[in-house]
Amino acid sequence: MPELPEVETVMRGLDACLTGKRIRRAELARADLRFPAPPGLAAALQGRQVLGFRRRAKYFFMRLEGGTSLLVHLGMSGRFAIARPGQNDIPAHAHLNLVSEDGVTVRFVDPRRFGCLDLMPTGAEDAHRLIAGLGPEPLGPDFTAAGLAAALEGKQTPIKSALLDQRVVAGLGNIYVSEALFAAAISPRRLAGSVRGQRAARLAAAIQDVLRAAIAAGGSSLRDYVQPDGELGYFQHAWRVYGREGEPCGAALAGQGPGCGAGAACPGIRRMVQAGRSSFFCPRVQR
């Protein structure tokens, strides 16, 4: 679902259609999301010009004239639907509706309501309670192999679980953790504390590679995920292990690099459940 690359892609789409525009009308259809949206949310947006966007982990901020920022989290099923003037079909579960000065309607749609919306002064974005405790941005300057190793030091939990902890590194979810561990040839079962030195360096690089590739691909997609421009299922995701249980690793990697390379001897991609979540991995290459 929406992890860092998807959030980045959604945000870029919104940036392209809203930045510089004035919000003619704002309506909060329902406020009972993961956390209650503040009552004054719609009023704070209406009539204001959108100045720009900024992402942090799986959150992003929409900055408005007047010094207010809107915090958005997509949760599991959150997306943005764009409707041009005349396109009047309203998707189900549209919780926030914004009409731009050019007549384009932007809707925050989130069936499961695991997402959230909040307001804060633009200068206090990083002090927000959902943001303040986050670990380093994996594509930012603060994310290093040494820092990652330090964050993992002494942890008795499997590396899979540790990487889902947003305090260790911010923005990974279940999909890209599996992908990064595969790329780094590290078993999801390995104890987090044993990932250090060269292995930590490999993992840090793999995390960055996997995220960069996904952003470049325009974000990956699952089922009901929709691009901000309204297009649906517009590209083939390129996950190497996620969702590929039983597929031979070599075939899965055809044309995408050497991968397992065991050919017919490849045991195939396995799925297991860790901390209630699926992990996909190749038992031959990941140690």
Next chain:
DNA sequence: CAAGAATCCTGTCAGC
């Protein structure tokens, strides 16, 4: 204190 389980919610899909 840390690690894991339970929890929120609803659409989708497999199986009968």
Next chain:
DNA sequence: TGCTGACAGGATTCTT
């Protein structure tokens, strides 16, 4: 065909 149950997963809260 229609129903039921399992499943998906982000992040907080609760339990061990």
